[in-house]
Amino acid sequence: MSASDFVRIVEVGPRDGLQNEAAEVSTATKIALIDRLSACGFPVVEATSFVSPRWVPQMADAAAVLGGIARRDGALYPVLVPNEKGLERALAAGVREIAVFTAASDAFNRRNINCDIDESLRRLAPVVARAVADGLWVRGYISTVLGCPYQGRVPVNDVVRVVKALDAMGCAEISLGDTIGVGTAKKARAMLEACATEVPMARLAVHFHDTYGQALANVYACLEAGVRVVDASVAGLGGCPYAQGASGNLASEDLVYQLHGLGMNTGVELDALCDTARWINAELSREPASKLARIANERRFAG
Structure with a gap:
């Protein structure tokens, strides 16, 4: 791997990280979190979700959050939309980037969105078509790939x-x-390489949960295979409500430390990110889940 390689980190904490919090997170806290992450230098910060407030009450303030953030020039702020109604709400809020989702497992889709893979794709087709026609940048999420x-x-x-x-x-x-989070490095790389036979590697991203402590190893294996877009969540926030015992996403600060140690560039200021991780943990009244949020900032070790 070349020391000049740039890895684009997609920060998913404000949406994927917070959406399943049991206690209500204030709109002000969500806005402050996104602004802090923008200031850290993330090129993409997934801001919120236009799902039904009935199903995800934590995201009921999506429009207010988007209206309150300080957008950094050049940064993207995608929002998750599940259907055409969600897209309409997102467009009304001035969104220019969206994400849609499905799974590689029929069983997971049935539990999550009450349909199989084929039906989920049929439902997404008009959403993506409308978004593309309106000039939006569209990201697709696939769950349960491992x-x-x-x-x-x-x-x-x-x-x-x-x-x-x-x-x-x-x-x-x-x-x-x-x-x-059940994947291991060899399986993660093989899965990625199989997908890259159909879609260029430059348009693929990886998103690992750390349930079994394998996320960083999986990222490394996929970096060797050529991926250069990695999802992560500040402070390791998030988890899968449909998977018993599944812990949160890979912590952004732990990922940035790894990447900088490999001589790779992210554009993210690590000390500011660690400060942000500690701040959001305090806001949520919990102990840090990530490794770096538990120790003092130490620039000399960050590479």
Whole structure:
């Protein structure tokens, strides 16, 4: 890996990290978190979600959050939309980047959105078509690419099939998510490389949960395979509500430390990110989940 390589980190904490918090997180805190992350230098900060407040009450203030953030020039602030109604609300709020989601597991989709893979893709097609026609940047998420809490093993061919479908719809970028964190490095790389036979590696991202402590190892293996877009969540916030015992996302600060140690560039200020991780943990009244948020900032070790 070249020391000049740039890795684009997609910071998902404000949406994926906060959406399942049991206690209400104030709109002011969400806005402050996004602004802090923008100031750290993240090129992409997933801001919120236009899902039904009935299903995800934590995201009921999506429009207010978007209206309150200080947008950094050149940064993207995608929002998750589940359907055409969500897209309409997002467009009304002035959104220019969206994300849509499905899974590589029929069983997971049925539990999550009450339909199988094929039906989920049929539902997404008009959403993506409308977004692309309106000039929006569209990201596609695929869950359970390395394992499903309900069906167990997920064949790589199923992942590739969904990748091809999202690509054909017009998704500019496709994120491959190990939703329950069961993947290991060899399997993660093989899955990524199989997907890259159908969609250029430059348009693929990886998204690892750290349930089994394998997220950083999986990232490293995928970096060796050529991926240069990685999702992560400040302070390791988040988790999968449909997967018993599934811990949060890979912590952004732990990822940045690894990447800088490899001589790779992220554009993210690590000390400011660690400060932000400690701040949001205090706001949520919890102990830090990530390694770096537990120790003092030490620039000399960061590479």
